[in-house]
Amino acid sequence: MTGRVLIADDSVPRLAPHVRLRYDEARSRWAVLAPERMLLPDDIAVEVLQRLDGQRTLAAIIDLLAQEFQAERAEVRGDVIDLLQDLSDKGFVTA
Amino acid sequence: MTVHPPPVALLCELTHRCPLRCAYCSNPLALEGASDELSTGEWMNLLDQAADLGVLQVHFSGGEPTVRQDLAELVAHAAGRGLYTNLITSGVLLGAPQIMALAEAGLEHVQLGLPDCEEEGSTFITGFKGGFARKMTTAQAVRDAGLALTVNAVITRHNAARLPRMIEMAVDLGARRLEVANVQYYGWGLKNRAALMPSPDQLKAMTPIVQEARERLKGVLVIDYVIPDYYAKRPKSCMGGWGQQFVNVTPSGTVLPCHAAETIPHLSFDSLRERTLRDIWEHGMAFAAYRGDHWMPSTCKSCDRKEIDWGGCRCQALALAGDAAAIDPTCVESPYHATIRALAEAEAEAGSDAITYRSFTLPRTA
Numbered sequence: 001m002t003g004r005v006l007i008a009d010d011s012v013p014r015l016a017p018h019v020r021l022r023y024d025e026a027r028s029r030w031a032v033l034a035p036e037r038m039l040l041p042d043d044i045a046v047e048v049l050q051r052l053d054g055q056r057t058l059a060a061i062i063d064l065l066a067q068e069f070q071a072e073r074a075e076v077r078g079d080v081i082d083l084l085q086d087l088s089d090k091g092f093v094t095a
Numbered sequence: 096m097t098v099h100p101p102p103v104a105l106l107c108e109l110t111h112r113c114p115l116r117c118a119y120c121s122n123p124l125a126l127e128g129a130s131d132e133l134s135t136g137e138w139m140n141l142l143d144q145a146a147d148l149g150v151l152q153v154h155f156s157g158g159e160p161t162v163r164q165d166l167a168e169l170v171a172h173a174a175g176r177g178l179y180t181n182l183i184t185s186g187v188l189l190g191a192p193q194i195m196a197l198a199e200a201g202l203e204h205v206q207l208g209l210p211d212c213e214e215e216g217s218t219f220i221t222g223f224k225g226g227f228a229r230k231m232t233t234a235q236a237v238r239d240a241g242l243a244l245t246v247n248a249v250i251t252r253h254n255a256a257r258l259p260r261m262i263e264m265a266v267d268l269g270a271r272r273l274e275v276a277n278v279q280y281y282g283w284g285l286k287n288r289a290a291l292m293p294s295p296d297q298l299k300a301m302t303p304i305v306q307e308a309r310e311r312l313k314g315v316l317v318i319d320y321v322i323p324d325y326y327a328k329r330p331k332s333c334m335g336g337w338g339q340q341f342v343n344v345t346p347s348g349t350v351l352p353c354h355a356a357e358t359i360p361h362l363s364f365d366s367l368r369e370r371t372l373r374d375i376w377e378h379g380m381a382f383a384a385y386r387g388d389h390w391m392p393s394t395c396k397s398c399d400r401k402e403i404d405w406g407g408c409r410c411q412a413l414a415l416a417g418d419a420a421a422i423d424p425t426c427v428e429s430p431y432h433a434t435i436r437a438l439a440e441a442e443a444e445a446g447s448d449a450i451t452y453r454s455f456t457l458p459r460t461a
Contacts, residue, residue: 004314016271018203018243020179026101026149033151033179035204035243035272038103089314091271 007058007084011095014054019092021049034092048080052093058084098377099386101149102342103335105178106156107138108354109166110346113159115185116222116452117210119249119284119291121354122158126455131347135165137367139172141344144372146176150342156183158346161193167200174201181206183247186233187226191240194233198240205237206245206274212260216253222452234268245272250301252293252443258301262308266316273316275305277323281355281410283453290450294443298326325439329400330407330423337409338386342376350375352382355410359419385409390420394428 007013015021019034021041030046032039041049047069051061062080066073087093111126133141145153153173160166161184173180181204182197194205207230211217217227237244246265250258258275265273277298280288293301305320312318324331334341334353343351348367351357357364362381365374376382388396388406395406407423415424416431424431 016243017241020203022151022177024149024151031151035245036152036154036181036206038151091317 005088005095007081007088007093007095009057009059009062011058012054012056013058013061013084013088013093013095014052015049016092016094021046032092039092044079045083048083058095099338099382101373102145102376103150103340104152104154104342105141105145105150106154106341106343106354107141107160107169108156108158108343108345109138109160109163109169111158111455112162113157113185113453114162114187114223115159115226116454117283118220118222118287118450118452119251119278120453121279121282121284122453123282123355123357124286126158126453127346128455132163133344133346133348133367135168137348138165138169141348141367141372142169142173142176142178145342146173146178148373148376150178152179152181154181154183159185159188161188167193167196170197170202171200179203184208184233185221185226185230187223187229189233189236191236194236194240194242198242202242204243204245206247207234207237207268207270209246209248209261209264211254212257212264216257219253219450220249220251222450231268234270238269243272244268244270245274246270247274247276250275250277250293251291252297252446253291255293255297255301258304259308262304262312262316262318266312271316272319274319274321275301276319276321279321279324281358283451285414287450289442289445289447292325292439292442293323295326295440297443298322323439324408324411324425325435327425328427330404330411330425332404333408333411333423336386336402336405337384338376338382339405342372350379352385353408353410356381358410359413361419385419392420392422394422398428 021032024031030041032041051064062077066076084093110132111122112129170180180202182202183206186207210220214227218224246268248261278284278291305318309318338352343354349364350367351364362384364381365379388401391406395401407426409419412421412423413419415435422429424435
C-alpha cells in the first residue's frame with residue numbers, strides 16, 4: 001500500500017494513470033476523465049493541469065505560471081498547491 | 096422543441112449472459128437471450144454514434160461483458176474514438192492474458208464487483224462456487240496490467256458486519272477507489288429485497304466506519320458511499336436526472352434512460368436497429384416522458400432541490416407508490432415515505448434467507 005502523496009516544491013506532479021484531460025468539443029469545455037468520475041476544471045485549473053508534463057517540478061510550474069500571468073509568485077504557489085493537493089487526495093493527480 | 100444537450104456517459108449492456116446468479120442483480124427479470132444480442136458491427140456503429148453525439152465515457156457491462164468474445168475489439172474501437180473506457184465485471188471469467196489484451200486495446204479502468212470478503216458469503220449471494228478466489232486473482236491481474244481498479248463492495252444485511260474487512264481488502268487489492276454500495280433495489284434485487292435489506296442499526300454502524308476509513312485512507316483510497324434508498328431522507332439524483340447525462344443500451348439494442356426503465360409499462364422504447372442514437376436521445380418518447388420538470392408533481396416542481404435530484408427515481412416511484420410520476424417515496428415529502436421505511440425495517444427484522452437466484456427462466460411464484 002502506498003501512502004498519501006504530499007505535494008511539495010520538489011514534487012513532480014502529473015495526472016494519475018488513467019486520468020485524462022481532454023477538450024470536450026460537443027460542449028466547448030475542458031473535462032478531466034477518470035474512472036467513473038469526471039471533473040469540469042475551471043480556467044485556472046486547466047492552465048495548471050496543462051503544465052503537468054511529468055518532467056517539471058512544482059517549483060518550475062509555479063515559476064512558469066507566475067511569469068506567464070504576471071502574478072505574485074507566493075500567491076500562485078498557494079493556489080497551485082491547494083489545487084494539486086486536493087486533486088491528489090481525490091486520486092486525479094499523483095507525484 | 097429545443098434540442099437537449101448530449102449524454103456524457105453510455106452504458107453498453109453487451110449481454111445478459113453471466114455465470115453468476117446474483118441475488119441483487121439489477122438486470123430485468125426478463126433477460127434477453129444471446130440470439131438477440133447486437134453484433135460486433137452494430138456495437139461499433141453505436142460507439143461511433145455515441146462519440147459523434149458527445150459521449151465521453153463508455154461503460155461495458157452486462158450480464159457479464161467478458162462473455163463476449165469481441166470485447167477487446169469493442170474496447171479498441173471505443174478508445175480509438177477517444178472514449179474513456181470502463182469495464183464493469185464480476186471478474187470470474189478473466190485470465191491474465193485477456194486482461195492484458197484489454198489493456199492493450201486501450202481499456203482504462205476495471206470495476207470489480209465484490210459481494211463479500213470471504214468465500215462462503217460470496218457464494219451465498221452469487222450462487223456460484225469458486226467465484227471469490229477467481230475475483231482475487233483477477234484483481235491482481237488488473238493491477239499487473241497497469242489498469243485502474245475500483246472495487247464495488249455490494250452491501251446487504253449478510254455482509255454489513257464485515258464492512259471493515261471489505262475496506263481493507265480493497266486497499267490490499269490495490270484499488271484506488273472503493274464503492275461501498277448498498278444494494279439498489281431494482282430487477283432481481285427488488286425481487287429479493289426481503290432477503291437482502293440491512294437493518295437501521297446496521298446502517299447506523301456503517302456510516303462512522305466509512306467516515307473513519309475516508310479520513311485514514313485519504314490520498315490512498317477514495318470511498319464513495321451509497322446508502323439504501325429506503326432509509327434516506329431525500330432521493331438520489333438517479334442517473335443524474337432522467338435523460339440528462341446517461342444512456343443505457345440493452346443487449347438487443349433498446350435504448351433506455353436507465354437500466355430499469357422498462358419496468359414502466361406505459362413507456363415505449365426505441366431500438367438502434369430502427370432509429371439513430373441521436374434521434375432517440377433527442378426525440379424518443381421515453382426520454383421526453385420524464386426529462387426536466389414538466390412531469391413533476393407540484394411539490395417537486397416548487398422544491399429547491401429540483402435540479403439537484405431531478406425528482407429522484409421514476410422506477411422506484413412506480414414500484415413503491417404505484418405511479419411513475421409520483422414523488423419518489425424515498426423523499427420525506429412523499430406520503431409513502433414512512434411506509435417504505437417501515438417496510439424495510441420489517442423485512443430486515445424478519446430476516447428471510449429465501450433468495451430467488453437470477454435465471455433466464457423466471458421460476459413460478461406461488
